[in-house]
Amino acid sequence: MPIGRRDTAVKMLWIGVWLVFFTDPVHDLLHQPRATGTAVWAWTGTAAFLVGYLMLVFRYTARPLAGAAGRLTLVGLFVLAVLLVGTLGESWLVLFVYVCVSIGATMPIGPANVLIPAAAAVMAGLALVVRANPGFGLIGSALLAGFAMTGVRRLVRTTVELRQARATVAQLAANEERLRLARDLHDLLGHSLSLITLKSELAGRMLPARVDDARQQVAEIEQVSRQALVDVREAVSGYRRPSLAGELAGAKSALGAAGIAADLPAQPPSRDLAPEREGVLAWVLREAVTNVVRHSGARRCTVTFAVRQTLDGPFLELRVADDGEGPSGAYYGNGLTGITERLTAAGGALETGSVFTARGRRGTGFLLTARVPLGSAP
Incomplete structure (x- = not known):
């Protein structure tokens, strides 16, 4: 299905291009005198054909033809085209152009390459039945329209897959950044909080007998806390890169505090x-x-x-x-x-x-x- 108004408009434009072939049936409907029953059938069959064509092509151009409803609609278009040509004459042979377009827009490439020529052959056979001469122009138009829609469908499917791939890459990048941040915060806070805990316990054991030593431990706790805050800010910004010299000094302090x-x-x-x-x-x-x-x-x-x-x-x-x-x-x-x-x-x-x-x-x-x-x- 399309995404957004722009995609919907572009898709409707591609579908509507083929409506230019509908001039002959419309002219026949408006100017050919018919009995009431035949006229009702002509208008009803034409409306049903157009609705089925637009719904089928619009819905399934970008995704596989799944479910019985889609396949029945395609079969219904073919049956309506045969009945309308058989009852109303050669002006309706152009409906097979839309049948070929529907096949190319909805069917997989392999079956479409077989069904499009088959539909064109049925059109040529009906032309002989109603004693019409469609010529190579109309048959060629049906074949060209059908195979052109297979190319359009392939292009649409590729575009959809590229969008999905781009969304997947964006999600993977976000997950990787989230993992990097979690790893950095764990490494930073795990070390700093352990050191703060050790020094806090050591200061508690020194009190009240060794007040000066406890005060020194509290001062070091403040220093470690401030440095941890700086490290977290740098890690969140993505610029944190520790050095071996700095970590050796930190390791000496942490091990000494732990005894x-x-x-x-x-x-x-x-x-x-x-x-x-x-x-x-x-x-x-x-x-x-x-x-x-x-x-x-x-x-x-x-x-x-x-x-x-x-x-x-x-x-x-x-x-x-x-x-x-x-x-x-x-x-x-x-x-x-x-x-x-x-x-x-x-x-x-x-x-x-x-x-x-x-x-x-x-x-x-x-x-x-x-x-x-x-x-x-x-």
Whole structure:
């Protein structure tokens, strides 16, 4: 079905173009003297034919001919055309042009290529019955009109499919942006709120004996809250891109507040790492440290960087290991799912598992390994 007044007007124009062939039947109706019964039949049959033609072509040009009503209407047009030509004469042979147009506008391409010539052949046979000479002009017009409508119908169907595809792409883009925003907010707020919670508990334990230390913790809570607000605003605007240096500093603060000994490099390695991939690795570090603080029950956490040469080129590897409860205690939820998606989009990969001792034996703790390609992003 058309969408909007403009589409309706354009469609009616394409359908109405073929009404130019209706001049002969109209002239015959107005000027040919007939008996009352025959005149009533002529007017009634013509009106029924026109209504059926307009409804059929307007409704089914842009969609498949489904249901019995549409097929019966098409058959009814053919039967009316045969009866009107047989009872009223050669002026009504032009009705088969509309039959061919209806077939081309509503039937699938394969059946239409067969039925249009068949309808033209029936018209030629009726012309012999009523002793008329339609000539090649009228037969050619019927064939041309029918096959032209098959092309118009194909064009209309393609336009409808393109609109549907465009709407689908827009919906997918909206869903992707919604997923990006949800992932960013989770990564931002999960880390910041965990840190605020830890510092709040620590300040509560310090009171009332250590007021100055509690005041320091409250000041840091305010600083973290303000930074979280800035981060959320930047994430909503789409400009947030964390750095490894900043996340290392944040990880040291979070681990220290949780009472977990932190073994962290002072600075990330100075390698040829694209800013987009550094941002992804920074998100991974933030989520990994947040999980260690919230879920591992660890007493020590180690963060290391290394460059690995693979068949696909050099990769920068981030390893976050703790001595906590191990994989069974790891929280593989929205956070790890989100960073897995980020790494995959950046051409990297994520691995998780147990920590192994120097002799290769499985130890306690949880190990997260993330890799991103070095060099410029594609």
